[in-house]
Amino acid sequence: MIPVPPPGPRLFGPLLAELRSARGWSQQRVAAELCAASGVPTLTRHEVSRWERQRRLPGDFWLGWLAVVLGVPGELLAEAAAHSRRLGAVPAAVDRAGSRARLALLTLAHRWAADPTGAALSGPLAGHALTGPAGGGSHPDREPAGAAPDLVAGEPPLAGVTGGPAGPVPGRPAAPAGGDLAELRRWDDLLGGADLAGHGAQRLRRTARAFTVAGPAGRRRLLPGLAESAQLAGWLAADAGDLTGGLDGYRLALRAAVAAGDPAFAGHVLGSASHLLAGAGDPVGALTLARIGYAGARDAASPGLRALLLHRVAFAAALAGRPRAARPALDAADRTGGPAPGREPPWLYWLDEAELAALTGRTLVALGRPGAAVPLLGPAARGRDRPRRAAVYGGWLARGYLQLGEVAGACAVAGEALLDAVRSGSPRAVGQLTEVRRRLVAHRDEPAARRYAGLLAAARPYLPVGAAGGPGAAGSRRPPSNPRHGGTTRSAGTG
Numbered sequence: 001m002i003p004v005p006p007p008g009p010r011l012f013g014p015l016l017a018e019l020r021s022a023r024g025w026s027q028q029r030v031a032a033e034l035c036a037a038s039g040v041p042t043l044t045r046h047e048v049s050r051w052e053r054q055r056r057l058p059g060d061f062w063l064g065w066l067a068v069v070l071g072v073p074g075e076l077l078a079e080a081a082a083h084s085r086r087l088g089a090v091p092a093a094v095d096r097a098g099s100r101a102r103l104a105l106l107t108l109a110h111r112w113a114a115d116p117t118g119a120a121l122s123g124p125l126a127g128h129a130l131t132g133p134a135g136g137g138s139h140p141d142r143e144p145a146g147a148a149p150d151l152v153a154g155e156p157p158l159a160g161v162t163g164g165p166a167g168p169v170p171g172r173p174a175a176p177a178g179g180d181l182a183e184l185r186r187w188d189d190l191l192g193g194a195d196l197a198g199h200g201a202q203r204l205r206r207t208a209r210a211f212t213v214a215g216p217a218g219r220r221r222l223l224p225g226l227a228e229s230a231q232l233a234g235w236l237a238a239d240a241g242d243l244t245g246g247l248d249g250y251r252l253a254l255r256a257a258v259a260a261g262d263p264a265f266a267g268h269v270l271g272s273a274s275h276l277l278a279g280a281g282d283p284v285g286a287l288t289l290a291r292i293g294y295a296g297a298r299d300a301a302s303p304g305l306r307a308l309l310l311h312r313v314a315f316a317a318a319l320a321g322r323p324r325a326a327r328p329a330l331d332a333a334d335r336t337g338g339p340a341p342g343r344e345p346p347w348l349y350w351l352d353e354a355e356l357a358a359l360t361g362r363t364l365v366a367l368g369r370p371g372a373a374v375p376l377l378g379p380a381a382r383g384r385d386r387p388r389r390a391a392v393y394g395g396w397l398a399r400g401y402l403q404l405g406e407v408a409g410a411c412a413v414a415g416e417a418l419l420d421a422v423r424s425g426s427p428r429a430v431g432q433l434t435e436v437r438r439r440l441v442a443h444r445d446e447p448a449a450r451r452y453a454g455l456l457a458a459a460r461p462y463l464p465v466g467a468a469g470g471p472g473a474a475g476s477r478r479p480p481s482n483p484r485h486g487g488t489t490r491s492a493g494t495g
Helices: 012-023 027-038 045-053 060-070 074-086 096-114 148-153 181-188 193-213 216-239 243-259 263-279 283-297 303-319 323-335 353-366 370-381 387-403 407-424 427-443 447-462
Strands: none
Touching (some): 012 045, 012 060, 012 096, 027 045, 060 074, 096 263, 096 283, 181 193, 181 216, 193 216, 216 243, 216 263, 216 427, 243 263, 263 283, 263 303, 283 303, 303 323, 303 353, 353 370, 370 387, 370 407, 387 407, 387 427, 407 427, 427 447
């Protein structure tokens, strides 16, 4: 009899792989045993592989026969399959290239939840190394090709991140040459991921190289910096429209934070990843990561971080259509009192009362409560010193006005947000404006909607590239070449 794995949150794919490996069987052997036991000769190793990668989950028929051939209680496999379905661990309708990275991060997060010491987090930092299993492979527990091994080889650590601006934009500063992590964070207030993702990847490569050549004491000292570099690189890649790159960066950041014994930063990483999945149309995955992040970081988190993570939970729950989960999380975030001066970590410098108010407003719009949301979103939408924030919250404010039936107000706010999106260089900032454009279709004959459509057409060539399906997806921030000469605009960035 194969020993039954210890209790705790389990995902079906990793559990099946673990039970198979404990017997020393290949996937082909599992398929053959299932065919022989069930009398159904058509099951192949490819289906077993899909189960382990959680591209599919077996039904009751195959769950029963798996329990027989692996010698484990049927309830163990059935509960793991139900747990995976309930928590959205099967890839959802997000970017196809990001599904594998999404599953890998969800798996890692569940392992941290099951064992906060990090002993179960096998991978690039286990044994103080940045390299994953040789050859990568497609198993969800393994590092995808192009993640940690590329760091050591000196290649870009995040898939698709090329970075660098498309060209100078009047009125906007140039991107930094790289260097200090705090400086790069501050530049992120002014510039978007299309400009900064390459600099974030370069900073992560330098930190990873230093980590790989350091001794044990040096590696322990470098772990916090590695975690912060990977989190920021993931954030910038996500802001540039690179879903897979963002998730890969967050996964490395989570491993490093747990290895460094920093549950607060590990929770912040999962909160950032939740934010990414929420914007990618995967609220179930976002809610899972937000809940795990809050539970794992709660005892070690500062008041501001607790409030932020509760807001991540509330927002994902609202998008997932779970108001009964969103409202208590919003109330709990309000009870934290917000950021506490002198007690917040330096990487949370940007969080203030105005930001928390805007986060509340955004969630209220997602819950269909625009009357309470509009006053909270207004200040952030009007903040010209942070164009990306103004564009993102301006999009939510426009949606709130539309819910109130105020089309002219929505179009005025959306017009300002559109200009902020141009200034920001952030494909993510275009996302909410895409949704506003869709909702304005029902009002296309109104003068305000026609004026906004004209502004959008004029601004389109200048919008940041990378937001798939967004109003700027077909253009770049550069003006188009002179049509008399038949020129075309060259896209740049990571879109």
